[in-house]
Amino acid sequence: MSSINELRRLPGSQRGARQQNKAAFLFLLPWFVGLFGITIGPMLASLYLSFTDYNLLQPPRLSGLDNWTRMLHDERLHKSLGVTFSYVFVSVPLQLALALGLALLLDKGVRGLPFYRSVFYLPSLIGGSVAIAVLWRTMFGTTGLVNEALGLFGIQGQGWISEPGTALSTLVVLNVWTFGSPMVIFLAGLRQIPTSLYEAASVDGATRLRQFRSITLPLLTPIIFFNLVLQIIHAFQTFTQAFVVSGGTGGPADSTLFYSLYLYQRGFGHFDMGYASALAWLLLLIVGLFTAVNFWASKYWVFYDD
Amino acid sequence: MLSPFRRIAIGAVVSLSLVLTACSGGGSSNAGADLELSDKPVTIRATWWGADARAKLTNDAIAAFQKKYPNIKVEGQYKDWGGYWDALATTTAAKDSADVVQMDELYLASYADRGALYDLGKAKKIVNTSQFDNEALATGQVGGTQYALPIGVGVLSVVVNADLFKKYGVDLPDDKTWTWDDYARIAKELTTKSGGEIHGAAGAPGFDAGSLKYWARQDGGDLFGKDGNVSLKPQSLVKMWKFGLDLISSEASVKASTMVEDQTAGITAASLATGKAAIGSAYNTQITALQKAAGADLRLLQMPRAGDTKANFFKPSMYWAVSSQSEHPAEAAAFVDFMLNNQEAADVLKTERGIPANKEMRGHLEAGLTGSDKAAVEYMNAVTPGEAPVVTPNGGSGIEPMLQRYSQEVYFNKTSPEAAAEAFIKELQGEVDAAK
Known part of the structure; x- marks a missing residue:
């Protein structure tokens, strides 16, 4: 506009x-x-x-608030919320920390920066693809690359993706691995910070750590905020990886039952499109709420330099 | 891959147009009694799930059909199993379904009950069913109406890798008399004698609806009753899971996590096919694919028995059905008739969709079969099945993933067989009730 x-x-x-x-x-x-x-x-x-009972094949029938009250007693929905929340709260901070750390390293003027930038950015482009998810499944399988590597150190591995205890963690690792796009944004942000500030600080005898805490971090908060909002929204919608890795089931034992995967199962596995629509709107509300809280909280920690 | 939101969006657009069209009434146009084939040029669409090999054979059969009926053109479309049902649901909702659809037992009632399938009883003049047993025809009926015709039939079987038995000096069991105890003992023996190199059993029951059906029928029950409700007894589930748990804990079978991996890998990349286990379970018609993948001497054995109950059953591997939305039901029915009853088609399609349910075609093919195809037919002829199971009711189409979920809970020791059995039956009945 x-x-x-x-x-x-x-x-x-x-x-x-x-x-x-x-x-x-x-x-x-x-x-x-x-x-x-x-x-x-x-x-x-x-x-x-979302206010109807709709099975795709027959016209929808109005059902009032049935779909919405049903959510209260839907144990698999609660389970999927649990899985999704733990995924968001673990993987997003880890991913941003890694992205910031590498951006700081690269910003120190590494030789061949464009090369590294591209290499690190690549996983972001392909991380959400089916191909990578298939690769992940094989890598973390019982006879996969990860276990072979562990075997070199005499460690007996396990089926990482097929054990309920570790399946979600492998997907967290996959998300953290796609740190490239926030990293590139961090790099651009770091370039915006005037070097004169650092010069003045080092004249005053400030240590590297002090400079980072007092100059880099405050001036980078708008970028951190931006990345945080974006990655949270992104993480809430995770679908492809979970679908491919578990063959669409959310297994083993529902340990990778992401919200959108459950929504998909209701809609297309059970022809329960009315309920699936209500679930889609609930997700929109949840993501909207998180974003609103984020914006509200940003007043207290994000520093705009204008 | 389309995100679920995009898919929901498509569904939503489709339904909006449905709401609009619903107001204008317009019942089905094919209510007329006698179908007549048109002699004008007609194009129909046929859709199926399956791999490229099936597509090639089917397209060859389509070519033969078009030669016989020069005015009918058939466009074939195929997808993999998962995408197929998504696409069928959305195209049916959009009133744009293909004329001829390949159906599965799990979804038959879901589509028939919602009026999406054409009553083939109205096409008696075009589709000949004289070569089908009544039991076979019954598998395609919902509420007494013939909505689909079975293409092929499969029977549950135990598949053993005879090479591995020989290598580790274990005798093949006598499958006329063996019990589940023998099964567990032999599997354990294989694991022990191979020094852990392989495991005896490639899996435990509970990862497919067929195995559960077998365990239920062993106790004289079944999954669903004639009234379309869940009739499965919790004790049958408990027995089945306890058997599986014993296999896993005694290392007679592969680990539970390996079973999960095998499930996603597919039958031709799972433990039995890769030679990491010597005993597995499959439908007899899968022996060809398994043998090819394993490159070993695989053999079909009868299922172990508990008592005298005839627990095994003929499972229709798939059906042909005609969509109620078809503008050319006569031509679509003619195509179904050709695929099921024509010798030329049978010669092309062979047993790829299962051993033909059509007796004449089965006899015609039997003479020419060799190797594993022959073994599959011989195996089937040796089975005495019990009473035909009831078609999975509307709402029950999700039974397989549901069962896998509970089996995983049990096999990873997250819940007890007793608690899981109760919860499973309750959830399944809930789905059936919701669809009523």
């Missing part, structure tokens, strides 16, 4: 401005079609469906 306002402020006659507005709307038209046809329309439809 801001670009439209800027267009308005452009110098020239009123008529010329109107002409330009028209052109702008014309260019935006495909985006509007997408927004209303593919995003908002179906979203509203699914909101309606």
